[in-house]
Amino acid sequence: MNHLRPAADSRLSRQRAAVPSGVLHLPWALYGLLLFSLGIAMYLVGVALVVPRYLLGLEHWLRPVAEWLVWYSGLPLVLGVGLVLGDMLGLRDRKRGTDAVHDHPVQRTGLVVALTAYNDEASIGPAVRDFLAHPAVSQVIVVSNNSTDRTAPNAEAAGAVVVNEERPGYGSCVHRCLTEALRRSGADIVILCEGDGTFLAADIDKLLAYAPHADIVNGTRTVERLRQPLTQLSTFMYYGNLFVGKMLEFKHLGKTTITDVGTTYKLCHRDALERLLPVVNPAINLEFNAHFLDAALAEGLAIVECPITFHPRVGVSKGGNVNNRRALQVGLRMMRGIVLGWRERVA
Ligand SMILES: Nc1nc2c(ncn2[C@@H]2O[C@H](COP(=O)(O)OP(=O)(O)O)[C@@H](O)[C@H]2O)c(=O)[nH]1
Ligand SMILES: [Mg+2]
Structure with missing residues (x-):
């Protein structure tokens, strides 16, 4: 049976009204998370200074620095927790709005x-x-x-x-990918994925199960038992994704749950x-x-x-999965984009 959604205009116009604005809707929880993280970092650096203090004989110079860091780390820690709790307990309900489950x-x-491909000749055909x-x-x-390899002919074949x-x-x-999908098909639903073998078509069924409830159903790879033992997603990337995901979630508090900012699928x-x-x-x-998800949330999309x-x-x-150093660079750029706005960089 072919279920068709009601007119797009009515579906989206209700969400447009839910886009937050004003001081009440500033991302206090995000600011709180940043302050809290700063406090933790100050505290840990202050404690870690014990090593050069005693081992390198720098006690005289570093002791006041360490004391200052440990003592004053309390300020951002307390302020950060206050902002997060204030936003969550005081403002979250208003930020969520009254939008019923779609x-x-x-x-x-x-x-x-639509599949991305960049010199992926080995994987693109099977994908x-x-x-x-x-x-x-x-x-x-x-x-x-x-692509300079056989990606294009293999995909065509x-x-x-x-x-x-x-x-x-x-x-x-x-x-x-998304532009071509809209241009070349009348389909109401577009699936975006990578042609590198990391994602399987069978998971379309999972995405479809949530399609009635959202404008975008975003895949997350941070659920244990669903990733194979040896994937590109290292432990560092797993938790890094979770952290950056929570930053984005806190920025748009009450609008969505995000545990993975790096999935193409x-x-x-x-x-x-x-x-x-x-x-x-x-x-x-x-x-x-991450930019795409941030923009979608700012547009009031579900x-x-x-x-x-x-x-x-x-x-x-x-991509960003080459190694942990590269992932850290991408993660830091995501954090900067979430907090300060998105800047172009082709690397
Ligand atoms: N890094 C990178 N990936 C690209 C580019 N153009 C297309 N892609 C594709 O985008 C995806 C990058 O995804 P990611 O999982 O971050 O890296 P991967 O490990 O190379 O798959 C892959 O499917 C690439 O083939 C490009 O210019 N740079
Ligand atoms: Mg990939």
Whole structure:
């Protein structure tokens, strides 16, 4: 049966009214989390100074510094906890608004899938075949980002429509995926994913289960038992994602739950994308996904997270998962974007 949603306008216009504004809606919990983290960092540095103080004979110089750090770490700690609790206990209900749980019937067949690909010749063929074999999918688009290997011919041979995106970078590639999906298909639902073997078509069923309740169903890889033992997501990235996710969640307190800011795999309703694509910046590179979620929340769109399975990558990694150092850089850029606004950087 083909369930079609009611007119897009009425669905989204109700959410537009829920976009917060004014002093009451400033991200106090986010500021509190930052202050709290600063306090913890000051305290730990102050305590760790014990090592050079005693081992390097710097007691005379470092003792006052250590005392100052440990003593004054109390200020940001207390203020931070106060802001988080104040926002959560005092303002959260008002920030949440009165929007009822969305429950709109959705189209469950004829979906379009768009896959990112950047020199992914080893994985792209099997990924395309996997998605085309899913009964809900009618079309797979692969956006190759100037791949110099056999990514494009392999994707085409597997049955995908292949497009090349000339602007380099993950953000440009994702933006083009979503743009092409809207342009080349009348489908109400677009599935965005990577063609690197880390995500499987079977998880579309999980995303679809939440589609009636959200404008965007975002996959999360931070649910144990759902990721294979040896994936790119190291323990550091697992908890790093969780931390940055909570920063974003605190920024938009009461609007959504976020445990993963780095998953490409997501389901988007057409009308949400039509609103979102003009306001996101494709030049934002590996931190694009966090930028995308931030922009969606700022637009008043409903995001629901959905646990998905995560698998070892086929081929060489080029993204934020290369190693923990790279992940830290991407994570810090995400944090800066969440707090200070998003700046372009193609790396
Ligand atoms: N790093 C990077 N990835 C790109 C680019 N263009 C497209 N991609 C694709 O975007 C995805 C990056 O995802 P991520 O999981 O962060 O890195 P991965 O380990 O290389 O898969 C992969 O599917 C890449 O093939 C680009 O210019 N840089
Ligand atoms: Mg990947």
